[in-house]
Amino acid sequence: MDVAATMAGPGVDRDAAVRRLVELAAGRGFAIAVDLLGGRAEAEDAVQDAVMRALGGLARLRDPDALDGWFYRVLTNGCLRTLRRRRITRAFARLVGARGDTGYLPAHLGRDHARLLGLIDALPAMQKAALVLRHGHELAIEDIASMLDVGTETVKTHLKRARARLREELVDER
C-alpha cells in the first residue's frame, strides 16, 4: 500500500491523521490487539496492518473526528479474521489428532487466571471480542457495537452467551 501517495478526504489533514493513527496504534490499539490475539508479535502485525489499511482509506474519510472509531473498527476486524483463522486451524489440528496452537498464556499467570483465559480464548471470535472490549477495556456497548459493526442488542447477546458459557465451563471444572 502506498502510504506516501495516500490522500486524505476533504477536511482531514493527512499528516495529523498519520500522527494520530500512530498514537492510537501504539496505545489502546496495541492493547486491544494483544488482548484479543494473545501474543506480542501477532498484535504488532495486526496493528501495523490496521494502520496501513486505515491510511489507505483516508481519502474516504470526511470527518476527522471519526478517525479514532474508524481505526479501531479496522483493527478489530483484522483481529477477528485472525481469531477465526486460528479457530479453523485448531479444529483441523484436533481432527488430525495434532496439538494446535493453544494461545499465549504467560508463565507468571496464576492458575485461576490461566484457566479463565483458556476458556475465553476458546470462545467464538465475536463473543471473545465483545467480552475483551467490555471488560478488558471498559468500552460502552454502543462503542463495541460500532467496532464490531453490529447492533447493540447483538453485543449484549454475545456478552450474555459468553458469560453463560464461561460460567458453565467453570462449574463443570469444579
Add this chain to the structure above:
Amino acid sequence: MSDDELDRQIAHAIAARRLPPARDFEARLAAAVARPRASWLVPALASLVAAGALVVLLWRVPHRAPEPPPPAPVPIVAPPPAGSAPDASGTLSIECEPPARVLLDAREVGTTPIELRVAPGEHRLDLVGAQHVVRRLEIKPGEHQRIVLKIE
C-alpha cells in the same frame, strides 16, 4: 458466582495477560508509515516481469521442437530370406537385468525386455548395457527362444 464477580475476574485475567508494546514499537510504526515508497515502483516491476514472461513465451513457442514419436516396435528385424515361407520365422524374447540395448545382426532393434520375430538361421545378438555381451544363436523355423541375462 455473581455476574459482577465473574466480570471482575474476567477483567483481572485479561489485564494479567496484557503485554506492553515493545519499547521501539511506536518508532517502528512511525517509520513504516513514513517510509517513502514510489507509487510507480510496484506497477513498473510487475510490468517488467509480465513483459519478460511474454518475451520468453513468444520466443519459446515457435522454437519448441515437437515431441519425438515413440520408437516404433521392430517386429521383424531380420526378414526371412526370399522364397522362404513367412510363417517360418522363429521368435526370440530377451530379458536382461539391468536393461540393455539390443542389436540383432548389428542393427539396433530396441531395449530389453523385447520380443522379436526372427528369420530362421544364425544370428549375432549384442546386448549393450552395463557390459557388452555378444551371443551367437541359431533360430529354427517356428522355434521360440528365450534369453534371460543378468549382467553384473
